[in-house]
Amino acid sequence: MKVKTREQQIIVDFWAAVDMGSKQKKQVIHAEGYRAEMHIPYIPDYNEDHMLNLYYPKDYYYKDHDSESIGGDKLPTIINIHGGGWMFSHLDDSHDYMAQLAARGYAVMGMGYQLVPKVDVRTIVQEIYCSMHWLEQYGEQRGFDLSKVLLTGDSAGGHLALLVACIQASEALQTIYGVAPVHFPITTVGISCPCPDTNELYIVPSGNPEDTQRMSLAYKELLLGEQGLAAINSRALSFWETLGFVRNLSQFPPIYLIGSENEFLHYQTQTLLRQLQEKNLRHETLIWKKEDGQHLMHVFNVEHWDWYEGRLTNDRMLEYFRKCYENA
Numbered sequence: 399m400k401v402k403t404r405e406q407q408i409i410v411d412f413w414a415a416v417d418m419g420s421k422q423k424k425q426v427i428h429a430e431g432y433r434a435e436m437h438i439p440y441i442p443d444y445n446e447d448h449m450l451n452l453y454y455p456k457d458y459y460y461k462d463h464d465s466e467s468i469g470g471d472k473l474p475t476i477i478n479i480h481g482g483g484w485m486f487s488h489l490d491d492s493h494d495y496m497a498q499l500a501a502r503g504y505a506v507m508g509m510g511y512q513l514v515p516k517v518d519v520r521t522i523v524q525e526i527y528c529s530m531h532w533l534e535q536y537g538e539q540r541g542f543d544l545s546k547v548l549l550t551g552d553s554a555g556g557h558l559a560l561l562v563a564c565i566q567a568s569e570a571l572q573t574i575y576g577v578a579p580v581h582f583p584i585t586t587v588g589i590s591c592p593c594p595d596t597n598e599l600y601i602v603p604s605g606n607p608e609d610t611q612r613m614s615l616a617y618k619e620l621l622l623g624e625q626g627l628a629a630i631n632s633r634a635l636s637f638w639e640t641l642g643f644v645r646n647l648s649q650f651p652p653i654y655l656i657g658s659e660n661e662f663l664h665y666q667t668q669t670l671l672r673q674l675q676e677k678n679l680r681h682e683t684l685i686w687k688k689e690d691g692q693h694l695m696h697v698f699n700v701e702h703w704d705w706y707e708g709r710l711t712n713d714r715m716l717e718y719f720r721k722c723y724e725n726a
Contacts, residue, residue: 399515399516401515402619406515406620413483413486416483420487420491427704429497429501429703431498432500432501433456433457433458434451434452435452436490437451438451440509445512447512448510448511448525450532451489452540453497453499453500454500454505454506456501458473458541460539460540460541470541474503474504474505474547475504475505475506475507475543476496476499476500476504476506476547477533478495478551479509479526479549479555480510481553481593482553483554484513484514484519488510489509498712505540505541507533507542509526511525519561519623521623523561523577524577527577527578530580531578534580534582545723547583548587548719549563549584550715552699553590553591553592553696556591557592557593557596560589560640562584564640564643565577565579566584567644567646567650568640570643571634571640574631574634586651586653586654587651590657590700591658591663591667592666592667592670594637595637595666596621596635597614598614598666598669600613618635621635638673641677651680652679652681654683654714655670655681656715657684658685658695658696660686660688660693660695661696661698662695667685684711686711699712
């Protein structure tokens, strides 16, 4: 997509600067106790964004009970969608986060996808579905128990995870996004500092409401691509819009919502929590308070999984997942 307005250029430049800064970070602590299979193409087109990574506990190999191979039973599944404002980050940026989840006894899949403004969110969703269909076809033989699935996402990945959950429950959304559903259930959705309200996105809040409104509109148009507000999914982008296409809310997967009052997008978490409560959707929350520490910023449990708070947060999410599939 060609950037059309000054506001759109500001957004693109902002995320380019964030991306450059993130590349300069050095991870001091690395996950242990896992095994990984890296950069498996889920679309055979030689595009580096169309790769996925698989993670398992160290020394785990699935045992096919019809063979003599050495291994263990299938493991509960985690599918992770990375964040990055829809505009930056890469599959491998969440490597240690996914690896430490696997070390706790799970089979984990994370996928890459192309970014805005090169593509729109509808294309991103289609690519995510391609990776999920790959897992549907090959996951069981690689040790993934697809009857127990935790779908996770942070920031923009949290929005995409909620969007996928809605699409799975709505034939109308499947048509709008041009995807076929996967035939395994999403047991639980776990989201960290999500951005589900795509009608209220801004980089830095302005004292001028008109400036903020223009920036939010520019952001939404970037997510919708060349057609902008005329795109087929223009009224099926935010969580509250897509949820309106789901007829049976009682069957919507339970949500574990992670947030922090010290993060700059906390208003998005607050909006989502109100929506969950108004729609009576099953959910639990772990929202860290201001007094818990200024270091608990945006998606801290992903970027700093090794911190005490990060480990506790991820443990609580996994406990909720276990409770969901054991009580299913």
